[in-house]
Amino acid sequence: RLMPELPKFDDEDLKSYGDEEEELALSPPAALMSILATQEILLENILECIPVGKFAVIEPLSDEFCLVLGYLLTWKLTLAFFKAASSQLRVLYSQYLRRTKSLNKLLYHLFRLMPENPVFPGPTPEVSNKDTKTFFTEELRLDVK
Numbered sequence: 001r002l003m004p005e006l007p008k009f010d011d012e013d014l015k016s017y018g019d020e021e022e023e024l025a026l027s028p029p030a031a032l033m034s035i036l037a038t039q040e041i042l043l044e045n046i047l048e049c050i051p052v053g054k055f056a057v058i059e060p061l062s063d064e065f066c067l068v069l070g071y072l073l074t075w076k077l078t079l080a081f082f083k084a085a086s087s088q089l090r091v092l093y094s095q096y097l098r099r100t101k102s103l104n105k106l107l108y109h110l111f112r113l114m115p116e117n118p119v120f121p122g123p124t125p126e127v128s129n130k131d132t133k134t135f136f137t138e139e140l141r142l143d144v145k
Contacts, residue, residue, distance in 0.1 A: 003080040025099055026092035028081055032074065033100075039071040040105050052111045068113065075106060 027033055046064050050056045058065050082090055097103045 003077050003084065024092055025095035026089065027096045028078060028093050032078060032081070033096075033102075036071075036074050036078065036102060037100075039067065039074060040102065040109075042067050043071050043109050044105075047109060047112045050112045052108065054112070055115055056112055058113070071109070 046067065047056055058068055082093060085093060094103075
């Protein structure tokens with residue numbers, strides 16, 4: 001709930017960023033970026049031996065699972081923050097992510113985490129392949145029990 005409110009504070013300071021000639025960048029909330037940087041290192045340690053194109057099998061409720069889930073939820077917060085920002089702020093934030101290579105790392109991690117066959121677990125329909133449920137067609141519930 002808080003993430004969409006945060007860009008308003010940067011909007012007030014946006015006018016002071018237009019005076020410099022170099023390519024400008026503005027960090028999303030420092031606490032969020034600090035956590036993301038730490039998680040990137042931890043995830044790289046977990047996935048270092050898995051090349052892009054292969055996928056990692058992460059056991060549910062393991063330590064690795066918790067780290068991956070935390071990383072993905074941090075990105076979910078970051079994207080909620082971006083969505084609430086004005087287009088001018090998005091440009092500055094995206095420049096920051098480009099400089100830190102965070103978005104590149106996200107894609108690199110996602111391509112190693114994405115299952116080869118994203119079929120949703122559960123009863124399979126016998127009618128046709130069009131009715132096959134995948135992780136892309138079904139809403140995933142992330143409730144903590």
